[in-house]
Every structure is written in C-alpha cells, then in structure tokens.
Amino acid sequence: MDSMRDRFAPVVTRLLxxxxxxxxxxxxxxxxxxxxxxxxxxxxxxxVGIREQLLVGAASGMALAGLRPVVHTFASFLVERPFEQVKLDLGHQDVGAVLVSAAASFDWPAGGYTHMAPGDVALLDTLDGWTVHVPGHPDEAETLLRHAVAAGDDKVYVRLSLQSNAARRPVDGQRFLTVREGRAGVVVAVGPMLDAVLAATEGLDATVLYATTVRPFDADALRRATATAGTDVVLVEPYLAGTSTAAANDALADVPHRVLGLGVGKAELRRYGQFDEHLAAHGLDARSLRERITRFTAGAVPAGV
Incomplete structure (x- = not known):
C-alpha cells in the first residue's frame, strides 16, 4: 500500500x-x-527553497491574488517554525490556504526532535477558524485533500502520516464515524490511531468513534454516543496528549462526565529508536492503550443502568 505522502503529489497534480x-x-x-x-x-x-517563513508568506500573497495555495513541508517546518506567518499572513489578513504536513509527530525518528511536531494541532488551536483533517489511510487522505482544496478560501490543515490503518473508512470531512457500539464508555480514535484502539478495546463494552476531521470537533456525535454508552470519554490522538480534551469537555458541559486524553507526552525522547518504539514509549501501542483505557473506565456505570 502506498503512503499518504505518496498519494499527495499525484492528487494535487491532478487538482492543478x-x-x-x-x-x-x-x-x-x-x-x-x-x-x-x-x-x-x-x-x-x-x-521557495529552505525558507519556511517565505513559504507561508508567498502562499498568503497567492491567496490575496485569488489562488488556492496548497503548501507543503514537514509539520515542524510548516506550523511551528513559520507560526508568526501562519498567524499574521493568513489569519490576520483573513485569507486561506491548505497546509499539508508530513512527518507527523515522529514519523522520522532519525531526523531528531527538529523533525518532530506533536504540538502542531494544539498550536493551531490558538488561532481562529482552522479546519484540521487527520486521515488514517491514504484513500482518506485523498478524499480529505480534495475536500480541503474545494473548501472555498478556508484555512485548512491536513496532517499526513506514515502510520496508517489497514482499511479505509467512508470519511466526509465533517463527522465522526461510529465504528463499534457499547454501553460502558466512549473511545474517540483519531486518524491513524484507529487500528490500535480497535485492538485495545476488543471485547470491551465500549463505543468507538473514528475522527478524521478534528476541527471543528464533532460535538453532536460525541453527545449521541455518550447518551447510550455513558459519559466516560477517552480521546486517543496521534499528537500531543490532551489536545482535544477542552473540545470534549465543551461538548458535554451540561452533563457530568470524565475525559481522559491519551497521546504523545510532553517529555522529549532523546534517543532516535524506531517509530514503533516511540509509539510504545508514549503508551500508544494496543497493549498500553488497553491497560490505560481499562483502568480509566473500571467501575463505570453503563448508560441506562
């Protein structure tokens, strides 16, 4: 199977x-x-060469001229390094672009911390009006790229990763999908975390929601799920742990609930290692997820009891 990034250039070439x-x-x-x-x-x-601030600045100029720019580099160079330009050249000037990242949180461990960006979505959360897509399969990446380019002049971030689920899902660029239904807790799996979450929750009486568009956050889907599965919610995100806990809390503000945010920890791992080793170190492999989810939901009262 090709990777999301393998799919990116051919899709965008066709869009051109x-x-x-x-x-x-x-x-x-x-x-x-x-x-x-x-x-x-x-x-x-x-x-533009290795000039990331110019990368975003040039894109904003194209947008002001009526074009729909698709902007691409590693996530750490696309969101973190030129953040001032993302904030001002796009946000303050109220123009849109499609930012498409590669390398995700730690797709290339040998590149070191300069090429890791677990805080990218949390950083964009400090700005207004961004749509954020986190596909979990190359086919989903193609669908969401097309959604992003067709989204008028909106500001859209598409987060590509080498990590992929085995099967594609029918994503629509808006809603969470219900993959499994249960009565004792809701687990929201974001993008490429779905397969690990499904393995981790096998045999557990939990509802699993699949999120590939995380901003705007699908509050309605979460509320519907908690109405039958109870209000213990676990968010499993492939970036900084807790990035979406505020959104989940807002969605359930009028009902008693608990939210656990699982994702990449803040502590820097100072050894290169392999991708799977980084997943395990952050507790995002299926075995660790099962332990953490089970511990959190232990004793939860199923909905309707």
Whole structure:
C-alpha cells in the first residue's frame, strides 16, 4: 500500500490540472515529487527553497491574488517554525490556504526532535477558524485533500502520516464515524490511531468513534454516543496528549462526565529508536492503550443502568 505522502503529489497534480485556482508552494521538501506538475504549470508550482517563513508568506500573497495555495513541508517546518506567518499572513489578513504536513509527530525518528511536531494541532488551536483533517489511510487522505482544496478560501490543515490503518473508512470531512457500539464508555480514535484502539478495546463494552476531521470537533456525535454508552470519554490522538480534551469537555458541559486524553507526552525522547518504539514509549501501542483505557473506565456505570 502506498503512503499518504505518496498519494499527495499525484492528487494535487491532478487538482492543478482540474482547477486553475490551485497553486502549490514548496520549501524544497517534496519538490522532486512535483517535477511533472512544474513542467505543466510553471506559473503555479513554486519552490521557495529552505525558507519556511517565505513559504507561508508567498502562499498568503497567492491567496490575496485569488489562488488556492496548497503548501507543503514537514509539520515542524510548516506550523511551528513559520507560526508568526501562519498567524499574521493568513489569519490576520483573513485569507486561506491548505497546509499539508508530513512527518507527523515522529514519523522520522532519525531526523531528531527538529523533525518532530506533536504540538502542531494544539498550536493551531490558538488561532481562529482552522479546519484540521487527520486521515488514517491514504484513500482518506485523498478524499480529505480534495475536500480541503474545494473548501472555498478556508484555512485548512491536513496532517499526513506514515502510520496508517489497514482499511479505509467512508470519511466526509465533517463527522465522526461510529465504528463499534457499547454501553460502558466512549473511545474517540483519531486518524491513524484507529487500528490500535480497535485492538485495545476488543471485547470491551465500549463505543468507538473514528475522527478524521478534528476541527471543528464533532460535538453532536460525541453527545449521541455518550447518551447510550455513558459519559466516560477517552480521546486517543496521534499528537500531543490532551489536545482535544477542552473540545470534549465543551461538548458535554451540561452533563457530568470524565475525559481522559491519551497521546504523545510532553517529555522529549532523546534517543532516535524506531517509530514503533516511540509509539510504545508514549503508551500508544494496543497493549498500553488497553491497560490505560481499562483502568480509566473500571467501575463505570453503563448508560441506562
């Protein structure tokens, strides 16, 4: 199976062919994947070099000129390093772009901490009006990329990862999906965490929701699920632990509830290791998730009892 990033360039190249508003802005990373697109659309494929602040600034200028820029590099260089430009050039000027990241929280451990960005979604949460897609499969990434580009002039972040679920789901760019129904707790699995959550909750009487669009947060889906499964909620996110706990608390503000946010810890892991070792170290492998979810929901009273 190809990866989400493998799917990215061909999809965006087709979008360049289909829509004269679409432009691509790169900062060297991934430029080799757009050679054919550059030949066909030299005026709408721009590589600014290793200048991430310029990457976002150039995209905002294109947006002001009426284009729909798709902006791509590693997450740490797309959200964290040029955050001032994301805040001002896009947000303050009220123009949109599609930011598409690679490397996720720690897809490339050998790259070190400079190439890790577990805080990217939490950082965007400090700004207004961002839609955030976190696909869990390459087919979902293609669907959500097309949603993002077609979203008028909105500000959209698409978070790609090498981690992938085995099967695609029918995502629509808006709602959470109900994957499993139970009566003793709700587990929200975000993007590529779904397979691990399904393995972790096998045999447990829990509802599992699948979230690939996390901003806006689907409060209605969570409320419907807790009406039958009780109000113990576990969020399993592939980025900073607790990123969505405030959104879940807001969704359930009028009912007694408990929320546990699981994700990447704040403590820096100072050894490269392998991707799976980082998952386990942060307690995001299926065995660790089962222990943590079971401990949290132990003694929970099922809904309707």
């Amino acid at each position: 062919d289909e829509d004269p508003r679409v432009a691509v802005v790169l900062a060297e990373v991934g430029a080799d994947r757009f050679g054919e697109a550059l030949r066909r659309h030299p005026d709408r494929v721009v590589n």
